[in-house]
Amino acid sequence: EAGVAQSPRYKIIEKRQSVAFWCNPISGHATLYWYQQILGQGPKLLIQFQNNGVVDDSQLPKDRFSAERLKGVDSTLKIQPAKLEDSAVYLCASSLDRPETQYFGPGTRLLVL
């Protein structure tokens, strides 16, 4: 069974630029999560989708971050404009249903200069 796929794996941008991350969950998984992991810390939930609806986005900085899951499968997380403090690893996870074990992708490592 293929795992959670994420791209790109690495991205370097300058502050005030925009960037987008893509996630393809495990086939059949209805729930998708985006987490932000700053160096030296545990992951922090940004947003949770159930199919193509948002369940929780209370910790998403909505002035600069947006996410969508239009067809209930793939998801895109965007940052516009990026700040230095957005440098982190962005992890995507999926689960079959709620609540269930979350399976994580390899992450996208973002460096904002």
Next chain:
Amino acid sequence: AQSVTQPDIHITVSEGASLELRCNYSYGATPYLFWYVQSPGQGLQLLLKYFSGDTLVQGIKGFEAEFKRSQSSFNLRKPSVHWSDAAEYFCAAGDSGGGADGLTFGKGTHLIIQP
């Protein structure tokens, strides 16, 4: 507020010795509990989970964890560590109340294995 605490930032253990990593949680009700392991440059791999039932849970790679409600703890143990166990370990909790169930993670414990 919901929180997960891992008191030890770093732990050094000799190869072959036993291991215990501590985790405490603060939740309104008994949460779902997980331990994940992260190797450098890798995503998170699930070691084990507790949803309900038997409070001693077995996981992969010889790990086990015990849920203790009275102590709000979910400590991870392994009787004999291997050099390949060197990694970052995260304890996480999720809401069992039927609401949003994004995980709350601790800050992690970095495990160093001495030869």
